[in-house]
Amino acid sequence: MSTEPHYTLYHPRWYRRRVSVWWWLQNRSYTAFVLRELTSVFVAFFAVVYLWQLRALAQGPEAYAQFLARLKTPRFLALDTVAFLFVLFHAITWFNLTPKAMVVRLRGKRVPDWVIVGLNYAAWLVLSGGVAFVLLRDR
Amino acid sequence: MMRRITPLLWLLFSAGGTVAALLFPVHLFLTGLAFPLGWLEAPNYEALHRLLTHPVTRLYLFVLISLPLFHWAHRFRYTLYDGLQLKHLTELIAVLCYGAALLGTAMTAYLLWTIR
Amino acid sequence: MPSTVALTVTRYRPEEESEPTFQTYEVPFRKDWVILDALNHVKDNLDGSLSFRWSCRMGVCGSCGMKVNGTPKLTCATFLSDYLPGPIRVEPLDYFPVVRDLVVDLTDFMRKLKQVKPWIIRNEEKPLSEGEYLQTPDQVDTYKQFSMCINCMLCYSACPIYGLEPSFIGPAAIALAQRYNMDSRDQGAAERLKILSEHDGIWQCTFVGECTKVCPKHVDPAGAIQQYKLTAATHWVKALLLPGGTR
Numbered sequence: 001m002s003t004e005p006h007y008t009l010y011h012p013r014w015y016r017r018r019v020s021v022w023w024w025l026q027n028r029s030y031t032a033f034v035l036r037e038l039t040s041v042f043v044a045f046f047a048v049v050y051l052w053q054l055r056a057l058a059q060g061p062e063a064y065a066q067f068l069a070r071l072k073t074p075r076f077l078a079l080d081t082v083a084f085l086f087v088l089f090h091a092i093t094w095f096n097l098t099p100k101a102m103v104v105r106l107r108g109k110r111v112p113d114w115v116i117v118g119l120n121y122a123a124w125l126v127l128s129g130g131v132a133f134v135l136l137r138d139r
Numbered sequence: 140m141m142r143r144i145t146p147l148l149w150l151l152f153s154a155g156g157t158v159a160a161l162l163f164p165v166h167l168f169l170t171g172l173a174f175p176l177g178w179l180e181a182p183n184y185e186a187l188h189r190l191l192t193h194p195v196t197r198l199y200l201f202v203l204i205s206l207p208l209f210h211w212a213h214r215f216r217y218t219l220y221d222g223l224q225l226k227h228l229t230e231l232i233a234v235l236c237y238g239a240a241l242l243g244t245a246m247t248a249y250l251l252w253t254i255r
Numbered sequence: 256m257p258s259t260v261a262l263t264v265t266r267y268r269p270e271e272e273s274e275p276t277f278q279t280y281e282v283p284f285r286k287d288w289v290i291l292d293a294l295n296h297v298k299d300n301l302d303g304s305l306s307f308r309w310s311c312r313m314g315v316c317g318s319c320g321m322k323v324n325g326t327p328k329l330t331c332a333t334f335l336s337d338y339l340p341g342p343i344r345v346e347p348l349d350y351f352p353v354v355r356d357l358v359v360d361l362t363d364f365m366r367k368l369k370q371v372k373p374w375i376i377r378n379e380e381k382p383l384s385e386g387e388y389l390q391t392p393d394q395v396d397t398y399k400q401f402s403m404c405i406n407c408m409l410c411y412s413a414c415p416i417y418g419l420e421p422s423f424i425g426p427a428a429i430a431l432a433q434r435y436n437m438d439s440r441d442q443g444a445a446e447r448l449k450i451l452s453e454h455d456g457i458w459q460c461t462f463v464g465e466c467t468k469v470c471p472k473h474v475d476p477a478g479a480i481q482q483y484k485l486t487a488a489t490h491w492v493k494a495l496l497l498p499g500g501t502r
Contacts, residue, residue, distance in 0.1 A: 013269040014352035014353060014360060015269070015273075016353075019350075019415075019418045019419055023415055023419070024415070027325065027326075029465055029468065030463070030465070033463045097462065100475070100481050100482075101481035101482060102482075105397070108396075109393065110396070110397075
């Protein structure tokens with residue numbers, strides 16, 4: 001079976017539109033997708049902040065005090081607020097998409113999506129509570 | 140070479156994304172907002188060092204920092220490739236992204252190994 | 256209810272022009288008409304030169320895929336009444352070369368579909384005397400959703416990765432590969448893995464999810480791709496840890 005097109009007398013010039021570099025602004029789904037992908041930048045930002053905190057802890061109490069003072073500046077507070085919102089967006093989209101990638105079958109039947117999503121949110125609550133407990137109990 | 144380890148990079152991306160989704164909101168909320176704004180009392184220097192004496196804490200922090208960096212590296216690399224259509228720079232972008240993640244991981248490992 | 260509605264349709268006559276243009280037709284509005292009815296009205300009564308594909312007009316053949324107001328849809332399943340007051344923009348599917356007016360060339364997909372070997376692969380065929388392959392309803396359930404694909408190509412038209420990277424194997428091809436991988440009668444998963452785990456296979460996908468959104472048969476190709484990524488990654492790890500033979 002030939003997959004080559006058969007050209008007729010009027011040679012068909014097929015038209016191909018070039019995809020614009022602004023393709024992601026063309027509809028809401030695409031824009032939401034790119035925003036979702038950009039959450040990774042804020043994830044990296046916070047990982048670096050935590051690495052910086054670790055370094056400050058290693059360098060001694062003065063360095064750590066300096067680190068804490070830096071986090072109180074308005075610029076960092078603003079950045080952290082934005083980062084927090086993006087990280088929340090990441091978490092919510094991640095949990096909602098997990099059942100698509102992980103199909104669990106119990107006794108031959110597929111576990112419904114809402115169960116997987118629910119389990120994710122439950123784990124989120126439990127782990128967040130655990131972290132808060134560890135960080136807040138020993139002052 | 141990158142093509143042969145793509146499944147590994149995707150696994151790191153997934154693991155990092157899960158760690159970031161489950162743990163970053165609470166950590167970011169506390170360290171970035173609640174503590175600096177005084178809503179909750181931050182643990183002091185000695186308290187954190189006490190926590191760091193446990194090897195479990197060090198392992199936790201390694202996972203907390205390193206995996207999300209790989210998550211970022213993989214996702215950001217594809218965002219640049221698709222979003223800005225930087226196809227001609229694809230190898231350079233990959234090296235910079237995964238290289239940065241490796242560097243962050245190495246620094247984290249070094250600090251967690253040597254902190255007293 | 257208005258008595259007519261305007262349809263703005265892409266026209267592309269390669270023998271006359273080098274770029275597509277738009278032409279507007281005023282078609283009667285009937286509340287039970289779909290876009291395809293309106294296009295057929297144009298062709299029968301207003302402009303016989305308009306070219307478009309259609310066949311079953313009931314959403315099972317996959318021929319009439321076009322963009323309606325920017326979204327890929329089956330025109331036989333898209334009602335005029337949902338787009339009032341109009342004008343309604345009808346364009347050919349994105350990311351495929353336009354042959355004429357609303358007709359696109361699908362050769363690329365046909366080639367990719369063949370590449371994933373969408374048929375039952377057996378190491379050894381069962382002889383007829385041994386009877387049929389038996390499958391429980393649960394076994395059918397594992398792949399049934401992916402078997403609903405009608406090859407309408409709306410998913411390719413919605414996938415920005417396919418637009419940016421035409422060598423990407425694409426949602427429908429991967430979903431159909433999964434349909435066979437998950438079929439209990441099939442033994443060809445390893446063969447398909449070789450093709451799908453290449454650079455232009457599943458790893459190009461960044462889970463935009465538009466393909467699943469536009470699929471008229473609820474195949475969920477995005478889900479198929481993510482599931483397959485996990486399978487392929489698990490297989491890679493197993494191959495790494497147990498070199499020399501994984502089945």
